[in-house]
Amino acid sequence: MIAIVFAIRFLGAGYFGHFSSLLAVVSILSRLVDFGIEPIVFRELSRDKNNYHFFSTGLNLRFAIYILLVIGFNISAPFLSFTSKEILLSNILFTTIILSAKMVVVRELMATPFKVNLKMHYPMLLSIFDNLVLLAMIFLIPFVSDPVLYFVIAYAISNLPGFILSFYFLNKKFGYRYEVTFEKSNWLLKESFTLFGFVVLTSVFMQIDIVILSAFKDNVDVGIYSAGTRLTMPLSIIPGAIVTTVFPILVKRLSDKESTEFITNLVIKLLYFISFVMAAVFTFESTSLVTLIFGSEFIKTAQSASILYWCQIFLFFGFYSLSVLLRL
Numbered sequence: 001m002i003a004i005v006f007a008i009r010f011l012g013a014g015y016f017g018h019f020s021s022l023l024a025v026v027s028i029l030s031r032l033v034d035f036g037i038e039p040i041v042f043r044e045l046s047r048d049k050n051n052y053h054f055f056s057t058g059l060n061l062r063f064a065i066y067i068l069l070v071i072g073f074n075i076s077a078p079f080l081s082f083t084s085k086e087i088l089l090s091n092i093l094f095t096t097i098i099l100s101a102k103m104v105v106v107r108e109l110m111a112t113p114f115k116v117n118l119k120m121h122y123p124m125l126l127s128i129f130d131n132l133v134l135l136a137m138i139f140l141i142p143f144v145s146d147p148v149l150y151f152v153i154a155y156a157i158s159n160l161p162g163f164i165l166s167f168y169f170l171n172k173k174f175g176y177r178y179e180v181t182f183e184k185s186n187w188l189l190k191e192s193f194t195l196f197g198f199v200v201l202t203s204v205f206m207q208i209d210i211v212i213l214s215a216f217k218d219n220v221d222v223g224i225y226s227a228g229t230r231l232t233m234p235l236s237i238i239p240g241a242i243v244t245t246v247f248p249i250l251v252k253r254l255s256d257k258e259s260t261e262f263i264t265n266l267v268i269k270l271l272y273f274i275s276f277v278m279a280a281v282f283t284f285e286s287t288s289l290v291t292l293i294f295g296s297e298f299i300k301t302a303q304s305a306s307i308l309y310w311c312q313i314f315l316f317f318g319f320y321s322l323s324v325l326l327r328l
Contacts, residue, residue, distance in 0.1 A: 008230070017220055024214075026090060058109055099156065250263070275317075279309040
């Protein structure tokens, strides 16, 4: 959040709007790589913590789909009115599908053993480390001639250390060694296919507003609106952290044929309370907060950001309920 705030201030509404519109397209396409594999791998690994065949197969499937996606994009992009610079920037952003925890694709899957063993502090610390690298690189934006190109490169390459260290800690903590295997890949794809449409439509739901806005408005308007969305994006860590913590407990209770009603009701009430309080506080102070964070250029962001904050009440509950139902 801090890194993006400085990036927005240095880039300005126009440059940040250009970056946001390209990132929205890449984010939607990244769901094709996702393919709904992670919940199935999470479920199977929760049942047998020492069997990493499904985990390796899931990684390899995502790597293979990623290669096909990049090839397909580069073939079709010239026919979709993408400029040569936009194609270059998009290809750089495509690397974040593999490297970045922000994309919630490959790095999300790599975090699955940590989730199952309730050791999420490792991938979380690596994510923070990635963002610290990004923050350090952002301070060089005022000194470069092409701010958008530099920021896109920084946004992508800052994730490389965390990506490499993720494999290191997987080996050190769980003895995992990467293997090129597609064992039971047909079964995994078959199980995941029912989730494929869901994850794609969810990504479209989360990003299509920016894509539509960029089609009808200029980069400045896109940048102002995108700044508001950036204020709400970090909030997803709250239901995500709760799901990560609660799911192994739910699996164990269901395996022991114990009731899960109490913990489910408690979590739902907690999510409603947290999201409501945050939305109410932000709404009353939206103008002053937006001005303080982004500057007076983005004062129009306050109204849209307030609406997005109230949407979190429904998104928090939806994130938790869908995540639990999909994994169980």
